[in-house]
Amino acid sequence: MTTTTDRSTPSSTGAAVPAPAAPVVPTRSRLxxxxxxxxxxxxxxxxxxxxxxxxxxxxxxxxxxxxxxxxxxxxxxxxxxxxxxxxxxxxxxxxxxxxxxxxxxxxxxxxxxxxxxxxxxxxxxxxxxxxxxxxxxxxxxxxxxxxxxxxxxxxxxxxxxxxxxxxxxxxxxxxxxxxxxxxxxxxxxxxxxxxxxxxxxxxxxxxxxxxxxxxxxxxxxxxxxxxxxxxxxxxxxxxxxxxxxxxxxxxxxxxxxxxxxxxxxxxxxxxxxxxxxxxxxxxxxxxxxxxxxxxxxxxxxxxxxxxxxxxxxxxxxxxxxxxxxxxxxxxxxxxxxxxxxxxxxxxxxxxxxxxxxxxxxxxxxxxxxxxxxxxxxxxxxxxxxxxxxxxxxxxxxxxxxxxxxxxxxxxxxxxxxxxxxxxxxxxxxxxxLATVDDDGVQIHQYAPATITTTLPGNRRVALSVHTEYPRDGRVVVSVDVAPEGPLTIDLRVPSWAVGATLTVAGHTWAVDPGRVPETRVWAPGDVLVLDLPVGPRFTAADPRVDAVRGTLAVERGPQVLCVESVDLPGERHVDDLVLDPGRAPEDVEGGVLVHGWLRQQGDPAWPYGEPGPGDADGERVAVLLHPYADWAERGPSTMRVFLPVPGAPAPAVAP
Amino acid sequence: MTTTTDRSTPSSTGAAVPAPAAPVVPTRSRLxxxxxxxxxxxxxxxxxxxxxxxxxxxxxxxxxxxxxxxxxxxxxxxxxxxxxxxxxxxxxxxxxxxxxxxxxxxxxxxxxxxxxxxxxxxxxxxxxxxxxxxxxxxxxxxxxxxxxxxxxxxxxxxxxxxxxxxxxxxxxxxxxxxxxxxxxxxxxxxxxxxxxxxxxxxxxxxxxxxxxxxxxxxxxxxxxxxxxxxxxxxxxxxxxxxxxxxxxxxxxxxxxxxxxxxxxxxxxxxxxxxxxxxxxxxxxxxxxxxxxxxxxxxxxxxxxxxxxxxxxxxxxxxxxxxxxxxxxxxxxxxxxxxxxxxxxxxxxxxxxxxxxxxxxxxxxxxxxxxxxxxxxxxxxxxxxxxxxxxxxxxxxxxxxxxxxxxxxxxxxxxxxxxxxxxxxxxxxxxxxLATVDDDGVQIHQYAPATITTTLPGNRRVALSVHTEYPRDGRVVVSVDVAPEGPLTIDLRVPSWAVGATLTVAGHTWAVDPGRVPETRVWAPGDVLVLDLPVGPRFTAADPRVDAVRGTLAVERGPQVLCVESVDLPGERHVDDLVLDPGRAPEDVEGGVLVHGWLRQQGDPAWPYGEPGPGDADGERVAVLLHPYADWAERGPSTMRVFLPVPGAPAPAVAP
CATH class of the missing domain: 1.50.10.10 (Glycosyltransferase)
Known part of the structure; x- marks a missing residue:
């Protein structure tokens, strides 16, 4: 491991604090x-x-x-x-x-x-x-x-x-x-x-x-x-x-x-x-x-x-x-x-x-x-x-x-x-991944990690994070070294994680999205268990995002998912897929499964005309979605994130 | 009036035909x-x-x-x-x-x-x-x-x-x-x-x-x-x-x-x-x-x-x-x-x-x-x-x-x-507006006009067109000068004009979109009356035009219509308007009236989230649409052609 430089930051307090080996080291800041x-x-x-x-x-x-x-x-x-x-x-x-x-x-x-x-x-x-x-x-x-x-x-x-x-x-x-x-x-x-x-x-x-x-x-x-x-x-x-x-x-x-x-x-x-x-x-x-x-x-x-x-x-x-x-x-x-x-x-x-x-x-x-x-x-x-x-x-x-x-x-x-x-x-x-303030440590991103630092007053802290996030929503933070007196360990509940729980010392309670500071006198061996509901979910856009009206995206934890044509029967075009919004996306081996229809689309001479019925027809299909970040790793493919849902059937028009 | 040039077109037949004073004069062509x-x-x-x-x-x-x-x-x-x-x-x-x-x-x-x-x-x-x-x-x-x-x-x-x-x-x-x-x-x-x-x-x-x-x-x-x-x-x-x-x-x-x-x-x-x-x-x-x-x-x-x-x-x-x-x-x-x-x-x-x-x-x-x-x-x-x-x-x-x-x-x-x-x-x-072939005259676009020409064999033809198209769908073609023998007068029924009729010599019959050739021996004073259904209509796009999914446009005859914010109560933004597809658009004095809702839209910190109910709510409103070509003549305005319709309500999601 490297050692950090011993250059002092020009702190306004005049105290020479070793600058961490990190980009962005403000002289003063909340964190x-x-x-x-x-x-x-x-x-x-x-x-x-x-x-x-x-x-x-x-x-x-x-x-x-x-x-x-x-x-x-x-x-x-x-x-x-x-x-x-x-x-x-x-x-x-x-x-x-x-x-x-x-x-x-x-x-x-x-x-x-x-x-x-x-x-x-x-x-x-x-x-x-x-x-x-x-x-x-x-x-x-x-x-x-x-x-x-x-x-x-x-x-x-x-x-x-x-x-x-x-x-x-x-x-x-x-x-x-x-x-x-x-x-x-x-x-x-x-x-x-x-x-x-x-x-x-x-x-x-x-x-x-x-x-x-x-x-x-x-x-x-x-x-x-x-x-x-x-x-x-x-x-x-x-x-x-x-x-x-x-x-x-x-x-x-x-x-x-x-x-x-x-x-x-x-x-x-x-x-x-x-x-x-x-x-x-x-x-x-x-x-x-x-x-x-x-x-x-x-x-x-x-x-x-x-x-x-x-x-x-x-x-x-x-x-x-x-x-x-x-x-x-x-x-x-x-x-x-x-x-x-x-x-x-x-x-x-x-x-x-x-x-x-x-x-x-x-x-x-x-x-x-x-x-x-x-x-x-x-x-x-x-x-x-x-x-x-x-x-x-x-x-x-x-x-x-x-x-x-x-x-x-x-x-x-x-x-x-x-x-x-x-x-x-x-x-x-x-x-x-993490920051500190005078009271303790804030963990912002979840990955298996060790966090070892010294807070003001020479208060040594060592934490380790155990998780399979984002595949799994459980994040276990172990206290390996604890200072004397109260220390705040502050976890982030992502905005999408409605229904998250925190478990400390045998007690479990619901935690809302946002910062979750937990201040205690900790001992080595103590653990915090954060359970984030990472299961797949449908996401809709504000109606003013016109380009995706009438579609849903599928997210899982922090990841946006997508469908690729290589995962469609016969490698059909992704634009043939209509999502069934009545069937919840589900975790399966190798991805997230959604249900829908593959419609046969004609080639009209002019793509505008009388409003038709809804388009919830075609061949029933179940499709595996993968994280968007992983797309295009299996050769040329068509791909989309926002999946059309059946339109409302055209009503009988009355004058 | 000018005279046309007497230069001959290099016709393949060798016949010197005066070139009309027009752009695009093919040596040979259907029309x-x-x-x-x-x-x-x-x-x-x-x-x-x-x-x-x-x-x-x-x-x-x-x-x-x-x-x-x-x-x-x-x-x-x-x-x-x-x-x-x-x-x-x-x-x-x-x-x-x-x-x-x-x-x-x-x-x-x-x-x-x-x-x-x-x-x-x-x-x-x-x-x-x-x-x-x-x-x-x-x-x-x-x-x-x-x-x-x-x-x-x-x-x-x-x-x-x-x-x-x-x-x-x-x-x-x-x-x-x-x-x-x-x-x-x-x-x-x-x-x-x-x-x-x-x-x-x-x-x-x-x-x-x-x-x-x-x-x-x-x-x-x-x-x-x-x-x-x-x-x-x-x-x-x-x-x-x-x-x-x-x-x-x-x-x-x-x-x-x-x-x-x-x-x-x-x-x-x-x-x-x-x-x-x-x-x-x-x-x-x-x-x-x-x-x-x-x-x-x-x-x-x-x-x-x-x-x-x-x-x-x-x-x-x-x-x-x-x-x-x-x-x-x-x-x-x-x-x-x-x-x-x-x-x-x-x-x-x-x-x-x-x-x-x-x-x-x-x-x-x-x-x-x-x-x-x-x-x-x-x-x-x-x-x-x-x-x-x-x-x-x-x-x-x-x-x-x-x-x-x-x-x-x-x-x-x-x-x-x-x-x-x-x-x-x-x-x-x-x-x-019009073309000719050896058999007669084709009228392609409808406007008050006179058409006077000489067909091969020195067959003089003069027609006049009387119409208030596109405001009104009636097009009257009068034969002013007719040659001897049969002459084809060929009218176009636009692709949107389903239900058009043609009336000649007291008989009326339905005509399909496309060319409608009427071959007769005509006499001066004869008329053809084409009735095109120019009334307002809803138009939807092919589902693959993703950008306008969940919307309808309103057309009237050959004209695409639009809504401008100057025509909304309080000059609200056009993006607040949701169209009621159950109420047909109707011709009224000064434009075409559609019905819908003006929704109040919030300002969420993040524009993506759980699918909500449909958006057919807000203040009921009737809005006047005008031809798209005339927009922006009344000062700065927001404008749109494709109007959102209420989305299908989000179904109860079952696993």
Missing amino acids: RPLGAAEVVITGGPWARRQATNASATLAHVEHWLEREGWLGNFDATAAGRSGADRSGREFSDSEVYKLLEALAWEHGRSGDADVDRRLRAVVDRVAAAQQPDGYLSTAFGRPGTPDRWTDLEWGHELYCLGHLFQAGVARARTSGPDLLLTVCTRAADLVCEVFGPGGIESVCGHPEIEPALVELYRVTGERRYLDQAALFVERRGHQVLDEIEFGRSYFQDDVPVREADVLRGHAVRATYLSSGAVDLAVETGDDELLAAVVRQWEAAVARRTYLTGGMGSRHQDEAFGEDFVLPPDRAYSETCAGIGSVQLAWRLLLAEGDARYADLVERTLYNVVDAGPSASGTAFFYTNTLHQRVLGTVPDTDQAVPRAASSLRAPWFAVSCCPTNVARTFAGLHTL | RPLGAAEVVITGGPWARRQATNASATLAHVEHWLEREGWLGNFDATAAGRSGADRSGREFSDSEVYKLLEALAWEHGRSGDADVDRRLRAVVDRVAAAQQPDGYLSTAFGRPGTPDRWTDLEWGHELYCLGHLFQAGVARARTSGPDLLLTVCTRAADLVCEVFGPGGIESVCGHPEIEPALVELYRVTGERRYLDQAALFVERRGHQVLDEIEFGRSYFQDDVPVREADVLRGHAVRATYLSSGAVDLAVETGDDELLAAVVRQWEAAVARRTYLTGGMGSRHQDEAFGEDFVLPPDRAYSETCAGIGSVQLAWRLLLAEGDARYADLVERTLYNVVDAGPSASGTAFFYTNTLHQRVLGTVPDTDQAVPRAASSLRAPWFAVSCCPTNVARTFAGLHTL
Whole structure:
């Protein structure tokens, strides 16, 4: 195991607290994160994801970055070669930095010396490309490329540096300050000079440097980084960027962060910017700014989010649609937007402590982030449609594919943000399981795990979590080490878990969705048993989500399920299936069984006509559903999440 | 009135037949078009559209072309000035040519000398910009612009020339060959040299020159134009253009025209290309090619067309979506794609004579082409959504707006293809009413009109149509002049008109949808009375159109109706309305009345949950619907075409 860095966070209390090896370490917040030394996922699906990430995804990503020349761009820059034949898009540097961040968290988690060695090798190549004044980009500012800062709308220079800083922060928190952090601070100092007071009064077309600068401040204590983040957050929304075809809402430059009412525009940009605004608000005690982000988050979750947690319905601009415009069959729901949403909800959870934030983290992890990569960890969805209407083609495993192809997972994309984003997220997944406050421990996500930490007053706590969640709803939390005096162990009951019970010391009682704090004087060997009703259930959408009127989805625990054509008799098209809503979905071996009809559908010359009778006819069928995140693992298939139910029969029309 | 040109069509029979003053004059076809000397719309809504087009739209378009500098581009080119500060997009020349075509048809229709003068003035400016070898473009091939033919994917050079040729054809057919036709043939000769055998083996990224070259061949008899059109049609689909982000299907370069199964990609491109393929197939007697287009048209109409006739559901690439992906709230349904669809269906009608083609022409004219422009003829929709969820803002009447803004009609767009396309379509609208064959006259569209023509054998016919269609379903066709011997008068019963009757000579009988040919020896004063049941009706969509499951639309005759929030009590949002499908829609003064409920909708934190009861509750309400084409004439409003009906109550779920 690694040791956490001994750098102090610049705590407002003046107390030097070791920063955990985790992303997002606020100086003050309701809840405090735990790092790799404190939380270990010991089994279950998330442990498998972390193992696959370590054994397959990181090497896969590194291979493609090398193969596509995106790593080589740094060598070319260091060697002073022309950028005229540079590889990749203008933001390809960021993929290298996200790999670095993933390697840092992975090294922090596993202590694997080989990971450390690979990380150092990449850092050396990156560092060599940095210019004497701290500037670092392979796409701008060198012979054969455009000048620095000449395309803030689309150039992604500051965006890339943001990812660099997050890598540096990860490295510092997991292994201590080293060359990577030096590269970061040299670049950050230049950014503050160029974009600080009296400098270029603008922002980057793609937010990312905002949370990164706050995190870099948290690691270094350098106040000007926080001030620069504030400048970037406050400038945006004042039309500092040029008008573009998609409108300035695309990069959130339409309305100031403090004034906006809802997340809008490009979904990754929106969630990254909001994450930075939360970081800033927390560090500066700016409750107004925090409230603004909460308001936008609430509106987006209530009216602009897919059942899976996916955000962004528009292909055209990878953007949030208008309220309730959530078509399953043209869902964009980019994997990275899911990751951005997790980052935002996690920050809000730390800041405010509400279970609703952890609810969305869970939903999005299970149904977007986990849907992106294949089980093998070497192929990825960029977009996550909720309704696949045509059989996909098998992507060439040896070629990058267009990003919005969502038939089968592909090894790499021309715009390949998702694989590296998935890699860094899974490498740090354990940090999302639990937090602490002065009174005790909050467990937010359920997986077999150990939680070992020291609360203020040197109060040692060790808990272990035993569960087969989400397959089974029982979560057993054992107290292995208990401090003296009362300790609060706070469990989350997900919003869907109506009918949950908690059992402690032989007593069982009903617990409502939300936070369930249990404060006692605990002894080693004590257990809390949380029983969550994970059985399958039908779910309907608000009538204003027009695209899914007259359908039901099936969920099981935190997982959204789907039907795939490979599971239909004769591999019929999923659009032939009508669900019988009078037969409850049931757990069976290998999945969840629902009942319905397979209708024969004609091919009318014109698809509109006199209303007919209901469509509860056709061949009776029982169909096995599987978790949405697992779809498309068995070859090309049609798929849908929302299943039509028979329409009301057309009534006799009276004048 | 104008006289038709005396140029002969290069008829395969060798007989010189005067070409009618109409677009699309095939050398051989099932049906033959009629021109302005033969069909006059004498009253009703289409006469008002033609009058408004003449009195307002043409001047409006010319004003904006001048104001935006798109006409001035020709002067700059003629003067040899640099193109570095050229105005408009790379295809702006085409708008000038579409204005010329509109002026030509309008002059052919009205004989207005002022229209003729304005046309000549523009032609002079265009002609002056033509280079000595025939090349004509203000965007390429002159100082300060890219070289000729260097961007076939996006440059639109051939596309623009296609529109030039269509203008030249219109002018030649309405006024005889003049300078404009000379400009056309000089440019066409160059195109044949450059892109003919041994030349550049490629095509234009935007089809349009294909039908234009066939039409130019029809006017001039120059066979190489037809051959060049054949080359362009046959090359496409063989990946002759570069791969682009949207994929080669965007410009139909994915599959050869003969092999494709459905219209796909950019909807305007698809319909223009198919129109050219039909023209080519008809001229060369290529039944295989014609059958290929018919197959694609059938599939697109059955599975990829909105109730309005609108084509193209995707904003991202202005493209057809997959089968049955027809979301009302992200409908693209570009006005120009509707016009392209009318052009294609009209060509297929001439070629094959089936009523289904005229059905789609009618549906699209009433619900897409007529929806585009305002009643004033000076503001336009570029896209035609079927569900407006947010109140639009009032566009600045003095500024071009982004093309996809569909809140209120705007005077002009940065990409402003629709206003000029509407202008040329309305100027030639009368030519879509009727056709002839050797046996008689086919009336396809119903409007007060006179039809006067001479059939082979010098058989003079004059008919007049009296009707208040579509408000009223009675269409009276009077025989004013009858030839000796039997004559067939062939009426169309639209597909929705189940229960229609025909009355001739005191006898009334039921007639089915389709063509209704009535062959008799007619005498002046004889009448045919067609009674079409135009009363309002509910229409449901195929269950595979997921986006409108659980809704009904209301149609009346050929018109699709809609509800606007300005017609709801308290201007409530249209999404609060639930339709009572048990109460038939009824004609009332000023519109069509439907009944339903206005529900109060909450603001849940998460829009998914346990299935509830049906939603047939709320305040009882009766709501006035109006034709969809007339919407957004009363200020910002929310609007929808498909109205939700109460869902089936959730059944008791049994395991």
